[in-house]
Amino acid sequence: NAGVTQTPKFQVLKTGQSMTLQCAQDMNHEYMSWYRQDPGMGLRLIHYSVGAGITDQGEVPNGYNVSRSTTEDFPLRLLSAAPSQTSVYFCASRSTGQGAMNTEAFFGQGTRLTVV
Amino acid sequence: TQLLEQSPQFLSIQEGENLTVYCNSSSVFSSLQWYRQEPGEGPVLLVTVVTGGEVKKLKRLTFQFGDARKDSSLHITAAQPGDTGLYLCAGARPNFGNEKLTFGTGTRLTIIP
Numbered sequence: 001n002a003g004v005t006q007t008p009k010f011q012v013l014k015t016g017q018s019m020t021l022q023c024a025q026d027m028n029h030e031y032m033s034w035y036r037q038d039p040g041m042g043l044r045l046i047h048y049s050v051g052a053g054i055t056d057q058g059e060v061p062n063g064y065n066v067s068r069s070t071t072e073d074f075p076l077r078l079l080s081a082a083p084s085q086t087s088v089y090f091c092a093s094r095s096t097g098q099g100a101m102n103t104e105a106f107f108g109q110g111t112r113l114t115v116v
Numbered sequence: 117t118q119l120l121e122q123s124p125q126f127l128s129i130q131e132g133e134n135l136t137v138y139c140n141s142s143s144v145f146s147s148l149q150w151y152r153q154e155p156g157e158g159p160v161l162l163v164t165v166v167t168g169g170e171v172k173k174l175k176r177l178t179f180q181f182g183d184a185r186k187d188s189s190l191h192i193t194a195a196q197p198g199d200t201g202l203y204l205c206a207g208a209r210p211n212f213g214n215e216k217l218t219f220g221t222g223t224r225l226t227i228i229p
Contacts, residue, residue: 004158035219040125042204043159043219058216090158103147103208105217107158 002026006091006108013081013115021076021111023091029106031096032074036060036087037110043090049074050096081115088112119143120207120220128226132194137203137223139188145207148181148188149217153202195227 007022025032033048035058045058049068063085065077074093078085092105120141129135139148147166151159163172165181165188172179176199178191188205205220 033217040221042120042122042221043206045216045218048216092158103149103217104161104164105159105206107160109156109158 004091004093004106004108006089006111008111009109010112011114013078013113015081015083015115017081019078019081021078021089021091021113023074023076023108024072025074025091025093025106026072027093027095027106028071029093029095030071032068032091032093033058033105034064034066034074034076035090035092036085037090038087046076046089078113083115086113086115119218120205122203122205122220122223124223125221126224126226128228129195130228131196135192135195135225137190137192137225139190139205139220141186141207143207143209144185145218146185146210147208148185149206149208150179150188150190151204151206153204159202159204192225195225197227197229200225200227 004025030051034046035043037043044060046060046064047058047066049055052068052071055066055068068074089111091108094105123138147164149164150162152162153159163179168183168185170181176193180189203223206217209216
């Protein structure tokens with residue numbers, strides 16, 4: 001009953017360091033996405049993928065890279081961490097296709113990242 | 117630019133009272149979802165509304181989609197402490213079967229026992 005699993009749950013980085021946030025799902029969902037959550041701003045889309053080998057930018061992609069080599073995994077890489085990237089990061093997955101019910105998103109528990 | 121604005125941003129009321137949370141946009145959405153998020157957890161889907169004017173009830177929660185599919189409301193009757201949480205609306209915009217979800221700014225609800 002794993003659903004969407006994110007690691008780590010907490011991370012502190014120094015400015016300029018790089019790291020990878022891991023995300024895995026076991027529901028065979030084609031669509032995976034990364035959001036960041038900041039106070040008063042809801043969830044903002046960073047990058048998304050509609051299937052293995054396909055990725056695209058969301059509304060706030062700068063400073064982040066993604067790849068999708070398998071259906072299950074969708075890691076998010078911070079290339080050179082900055083204090084502005086301090087946030088809570090959520091990975092989500094869902095099935096795709098015609099119909100509104102296919103847009104239900106299942107979220108991981110989040111990664112709380114602090115950049116000092 | 118935030119496509120979906122929620123109001124109020126914060127709401128603190130006594131147990132047993134009624135409340136309404138609003139989600140407004142100038143854009144049309146193919147569907148509108150409401151999620152609830154508890155501390156340390158990811159958002160969890162409460163409901164999806166699809167048709168303009170649609171009303172859905174989930175126990176004490178009533179969700180309505182505006183006639184023009186640009187806005188939505190969530191009404192809670194006789195609020196309970198278990199209703200405390202962050203409520204997020206999310207609109208799906210048509211994208212050839214891969215609808216993107218745009219999230220609102222959120223309403224943080226606290227129910228005081």
